[in-house]
Amino acid sequence: MANFDQNCVDMKRRSSKSKQLTLNQCNGILQKLLRYKKGEKMQYGAINIVVADFEVSCLTVSKIWHIAKNVLVKLKLFALFFVLLDICNYFINKSF
Numbered sequence: 001m002a003n004f005d006q007n008c009v010d011m012k013r014r015s016s017k018s019k020q021l022t023l024n025q026c027n028g029i030l031q032k033l034l035r036y037k038k039g040e041k042m043q044y045g046a047i048n049i050v051v052a053d054f055e056v057s058c059l060t061v062s063k064i065w066h067i068a069k070n071v072l073v074k075l076k077l078f079a080l081f082f083v084l085l086d087i088c089n090y091f092i093n094k095s096f
Contacts, residue, residue, distance in 0.1 A: 021056065029054055029064050 029050055036046030042065065050061050
């Protein structure tokens, strides 16, 4: 756990010349947000905690969270599609 926190600290450091977050910084923000996830929702105040930790805007953290949620929903639907496809194939190929 301490190693994760140290990695997050390392990811927080970014060049003051660049406003773009690196992929590692975005991943660190997302990992920190996931610590505050309760069911399908985020714990109250979690975004503000991450904003303070990573020194980025609230809008940036919010966008990262919403993108990740949308990707997760699409992956769940994709997985569900293949499960249903397997079930249909089972019944189609089953000899009676």
